[in-house]
Amino acid sequence: MELIDSHTHLDFPDFDADRQALLAKSRALGVKRMVVLGVYQRNWQRVWDLVQSDAHLYAAFGLHPVYLDEHRPADLTELAGRLTRLAGHRQLCAVGEFGLDYFLETLDRERQQTLFEAQLQLAADFQLPALLHVRRSHAAVIATLKRFKLKRAGIIHAFAGSREEAREYIKLGFKLGLGGAPTWPQALRLHKVIADLPLESVVLETDSPDMAPAMYPNQRNSPAHLPAICSALAPIMAISPEQLAAASTANACEVFNW
Numbered sequence: 384m385e386l387i388d389s390h391t392h393l394d395f396p397d398f399d400a401d402r403q404a405l406l407a408k409s410r411a412l413g414v415k416r417m418v419v420l421g422v423y424q425r426n427w428q429r430v431w432d433l434v435q436s437d438a439h440l441y442a443a444f445g446l447h448p449v450y451l452d453e454h455r456p457a458d459l460t461e462l463a464g465r466l467t468r469l470a471g472h473r474q475l476c477a478v479g480e481f482g483l484d485y486f487l488e489t490l491d492r493e494r495q496q497t498l499f500e501a502q503l504q505l506a507a508d509f510q511l512p513a514l515l516h517v518r519r520s521h522a523a524v525i526a527t528l529k530r531f532k533l534k535r536a537g538i539i540h541a542f543a544g545s546r547e548e549a550r551e552y553i554k555l556g557f558k559l560g561l562g563g564a565p566t567w568p569q570a571l572r573l574h575k576v577i578a579d580l581p582l583e584s585v586v587l588e589t590d591s592p593d594m595a596p597a598m599y600p601n602q603r604n605s606p607a608h609l610p611a612i613c614s615a616l617a618p619i620m621a622i623s624p625e626q627l628a629a630a631s632t633a634n635a636c637e638v639f640n641w
Contacts, residue, residue: 430442558637
């Protein structure tokens with residue numbers, strides 16, 4: 384099985400002690416390519432330095448809503464400048480991670496929305512896919528995406544919405560990122576949604592080091608867990624792991640123009 388991890392944070396310090404060994408292990412298990420996402424201005428260069436050290440790593444840069452209080456107006460200008468400098472580089476694959484987070488009530492929703500729309504505009508201007516964080520904010524995200532009508536669309540990271548929300552995203556051209564969360568036996572509602580998803584709408588991810596799957600509870604998540612995630616999700620979708628791996632890999636290649 385060949386797999387693509389469409390959402391990782393391999394630059395995080397959690398991996399400093401064994402990053403290269405982990406990359407080698409993941410590749411041996413079939414995880415050939417991985418996307419590393421920036422979440423705030425101070426980790427963008429770290430992400431880029433990492434992907435430049437490995438031809439099969441790819442970078443995305445964004446301003447994540449959870450770090451809203453850390454972001455400064457100048458960060459958007461710097462993001463646009465970085466995207467301009469790297470335009471056309473084979474290892475720049477998306478704008479992200481960004482979006483809306485209504486789970487954390489202390490985050491100002493108006494400021495989130497302004498930042499969300501500014502980054503959607505950058506994705507449109509640079510003709511890059513958007514890798515979106517959406518937590519308890521599907522209605523607002525869908526309404527905003529309908530206004531922007533991105534040509535490249537992107538991925539709804541860690542999708543945990545309803546059938547209706549899945550349909551709306553798919554109509555807008557987005558793929559739905561599936562990772563550790565739906566592997567847990569108690570995620571019954573999500574299992575029902577996943578069972579109905581069209582195979583051409585799904586990409587696999589880990590969100591390493593977060594969102595560990597049920598098979599590795601309370602552990603650091605990593606791309607090496609992606610084959611196990613694939614094997615756990617395939618029966619929910621009534622297909623084989625090989626079918627899910629092939630489809631998710633093809634779908635990721637479509638999103639990123641690989």
